[in-house]
Amino acid sequence: MALAFDDFGRPFIILREQESKSRLRGLDAHKANVAAGKAVARSLRTSLGPKGMDKILQSPDGDVTISNCSTALSHSPPNDGATILEQMDVDNQIAKLMVELSRSQDYEIGDGTTGVVVLAGSLLEQAEKLLERGIHPIRIAEGYEMASKIAFDHLEHISTRFEFTAANIEPLVQTCMTTLSSKIVNRCKRMLAEIAVRAVLAVADLERKDVNLDLIKVEGKVGGKLEDTELIYGIAVDKDMSHPQMPKRIEDANIAILTCPFEPPKPKTKHKVDIDTVEKFQTMRGQEQKYFDEMVQKCKDVGATLVICQWGFDDEANHLLMQRNLPAVRWVGGVELELIAIATGGRIVPRFQELTPDKLGQAGLVREKSFGTTKDRMLCIERCANSRAVTIFIRGGNKMMIEEAKRSIHDALCVARNLIRNNSIVYGGGSAEISCSVAVEAAADRYAGAEQYAIRSFADALDGIPLALAENSGLPPIDTLTAVKSQQIQENNPYCGIDCNDVGTNDMREQHVFETLIGKQQQILLATQVVKMILKIDDVITPSEF
Incomplete structure (x- = not known):
């Protein structure tokens, strides 16, 4: 940048943008892209699970936000990966892709926004090791695609179907409670889960398996307690x-x-x-x-x-x-x-x-x-006359609690909607990822060529979710993961996961920790697609200081 003057003595600025730019190509570009994606995933990794750590965010105007914390100093604390990433000031284009990945998961499923970013970061970390060994990015991407199909089909194999009716909503409630376990409103998760399920069933067409969430309005009013939240079969204005x-x-x-x-x-x-x-x-x-x-x-x-x-x-x-x-x-x-x-x-x-x-x-x-x-x-x-429209009326001590409860209710509503669309579930606590990792590892021997290395790396990347859960719960991550994986293989039990809450059992069926099948499948597919997109970028123009 330089200062110059025109014929009339008026100053103007000359920007030499081209000199401050550098061009990354080939392996250097791949490594830079992977590093940017890993940086975003690393920032969210410690927030995964019911005992995930908090984040402190400072906005440009000085407001301070502490995620997942009831002592937040601002009025809008983030509660999940999508909200944290939206409030982060992200400049790198690859990092913005990770933000869009989390947003897509939130839009499609409503839950698993942190897990999908952590999984994508693990895939990029494994891809970096393969790049250093000289494997071409296209071969890595193709191997990841094969592995994702294996994991997708295996999730169908280990999924469990349950039947529910308007009179028996307990399975839906249990699954929504799993979603609310990692939120600030977890002390009222049973009540909020029941409200979310009743609201979804009120607007659902069970014959067509269709739910229009636009008919559910979520309103909040400061004052009272979170326990005063109620469902109104109508409209609240x-x-x-x-x-x-x-x-x-x-x-x-x-x-x-x-x-x-x-x-x-x-x-x-x-x-x-x-x-x-x-x-x-x-x-x-x-x-x-x-x-x-x-x-x-x-x-x-x-x-x-x-x-x-x-x-x-x-x-x-x-x-x-x-x-x-x-x-x-x-x-x-x-x-x-x-x-x-x-x-x-x-x-x-x-x-x-x-x-x-x-x-x-x-x-x-x-x-x-x-x-x-x-x-x-x-x-x-x-x-x-048309009672399909309902309103969830939330009460809370301050505006922060109202906003947090609204986001938590949204996640529970999306989970209940997905279960009505497809009433198949897998078990949480990292059990589904561990089971898929074992299945992908076993299937890698059937493939020849460099793709076999990518498939094995995909299996290692799936272990990143249970590793993060164990680490965030204060458990020794490697010892805990190997013990659970060994238990799954020996007992042929795909429902063993990480005991994050120290209940005393690794069987997620006994802990009633559920996740929707389509949510978990969407998580793996979205993470794979974004990682493939990042691996295929080999020419990046960035500021020289990057």
Whole structure:
């Protein structure tokens, strides 16, 4: 960078970007890419498992966040790998690929975001050793692809199916409890798991094995305890009645959902109104009153007993609505308005002239919920005509707990959805990875060529997950892993894993530690695909200081 001056003496800056760039090719580029991916995985490795360590993150504006910690100094602590990576300031392009990997796992499955990054880091670490031995990256990638298919099929072999119904939700609850075990809300994991399962079953189509999570709304309100969290079979809106004297409870409500305001039409900007006498003012006021009367009367004529409006209305319209005994709610957001329309079976009406009785939504109960001695209120629309829409209402002592509980509930909802799509499970605690590692190692002898080395390295990389679990639990990692792997082989028991919680048994069936089959398969496939992508990059332009 240099400072120069133009003909008029004005300074300008010359950037010599090309001089500060260097080009990495071949093996140097591969090693640089692997190092960047390993650095991201190393930062998350110690956070894996129910006893994972915390991370402290400092934002550019100075806010400090401690992950997985109830004493966080900011309002938004991360609870899993995807959230930690999103808050990290990542500049390297390969590191950004790892962030996208975690985000993809979170979007597809909702759980296993830390494990997928740790697995990818282990694969890159093993690939680095193969690169130093002179094996071509393409051969490594092909070997990893073969090994991932072996692991994928083996997961199908060791998976367990369980049948559940709306009356027997215990298997779903147990699996969701496994997801919540490593979160800050684990003291209430049983209650939150039951709420998540009931919410998913309320919106699920069990015949088609389909779940629309958009019908589940998660709301939070500061105050109370986490134990006060409840499931509302309907919609909860963070609004209250527009007038304090309006009724707070409406039975068998007919709801008019409007996107038009209770106010007279406004004149165009190029026009103006001159009022210079009392008579003109009275005439204008009477005309406004007429507009208000017509709007309210149209709502009353179609049989509406509650009006929910996207826009606001002034005090005169509000007072008139109260006098005409027509409760109203104003300033309801567009997303909430759509949820209310879905739940009540109503239609969103853009103009009063289009309001008809068949466009009204029906709800068995609309009530205003207040919170203790505070003035906070919330509107609950329950027993709706289309009751598939539900709301999980979370309470907590501060905003940090609310946000943490929301993310934890999201993970549990995704796990329950995946189990409804495919009710196959594998057992956690690293047991599935150890079993796959043994199977991949045994299958490597069937392949000739350099791919055999990559397949064996894939098996070693799978051991990275149980090693990290043992290390984070304070156990001797190598001794613990070899003991568990030997137990699996001798007893032919693929359910033996790492006893992270010191229960006294390595059998994950007895500990009720479950994971969804499709989640574990997706974890292995995503990690393999991203590592293959990184290995195929052989030309990188980076700043010289890198």
